[in-house]
Amino acid sequence: MIQTDLLIIGAGPTGLFSVFEAGLLKMKCHLIDSLPQPGGQLTEIYPKKPIYDIPGFPIINAGELVDNLMEQIKPFNPGFTLGESAVTIDKDEHGQFIVTTDKGTAHRAPSVAIAGGLGVFTPRRPPIENLKDFEQKGVEYIIKDPDIYKDKKVVISGGGDSALDWTIYLAEIAEEVSLIHRRTSFRGHLDSVDKVMALAQAGKVNLITNAEVKEVTGNECLNSVTVHAKDGTTQTIKCDHWLPLFGLTPTLGPIGDWGLTIEKNSIVVDNSSDYRTNIEGIYAIGDVNTYPGKLKLILCGFHEGTIMVQSAFKRAYPDKKLSFKYTTVMGGVGSLE
């Protein structure tokens, strides 16, 4: 069990900066994030995009901002549980929250701050009605063990790097590989595109462009997909596996079932106090929350986190006096390490 003063769900910019503000109050923080690296959407979606509205930085790349935040919180030595998503929350007999991840890691803290941004990144699922019936029975969105495709008939959908890379890899080991894509050009690395084209020419990959999979059929397990082409023709391909690789999209996920008041996929908080939710001891900060006049901006997340940690301090150390000091007066954060 990981014990901490403040448990932060989401290691995006808001969660990271909250560690700094908590650190100034000598609080220990631990962060959970479903992604394998900190930074949230800044690292996952747009690391190379410039941001222009961070006070004091006329321009800064998203990835660079995350690097700077990591540097800024280093003295406070926060803990990280990465690549795991928070699934359940309970309260123990001492009034502390126990948050457990999908991999079973348990965390204990007097306060929980949800800084989940857009939510948990999950694979995009094609809108095919009976698709659910075949999930993990031939339909897989994430390739965990490529060996299961050895000597099997595999259909891959998508036009990005992951579709191209897996097509190249599986062409070697699978009995048959088909790649289906909406248009004729691909957005992946040029080198991968060339390889796939060469494999198609050599007859090792069945490349079908200007088309998409619209139907899946099978009994217990998947046994075929039906491809609809833009010209109106259809064809059914016998297969053991279909890998729809359409990237990741964020959803609120299990946090949506924690009994919090939710409005339009966001957690309702009290912005006149400390961004508390309807459950005492649980706060929501950054893009994940909503209140009248809410702006989804990184700088607003920084502010919300700063206000929130003052209350979290009182919950972690009810007998200690909270004294607010400017970092300029403290002469840096060295004394707090």
Added chain:
Amino acid sequence: MSADINITVIDREGQQHQLIAPTDMNMNLMEVCKSYELPVKGTCGGMAMCASCHCYIDSNHLLNEPSEDEEDMLDQAFFVENNSRLGCQIFMSSHLEGLKVTLAPESD
């Protein structure tokens, strides 16, 4: 001074909405829809990275060609048709007077 333009948006229930959009504020169609509280999420904030503003262009207006980023995102979207575009990549200007679009179905 730039004039406002009139655009028609058909929501996912088939209901028509007449919107008035300014052309001098560098607004895109996603932002205009959001300002009228139409059900367009605009999750990524207009960076062509989420497809939550996916729509179909119903009128014959000549639009800017989709960028590679927009095409890439449409590759990951569903219900994509020949007239599919991302609303966040369509910027309001006077030549779009009378533009008519339908919001694409949401996936998930």
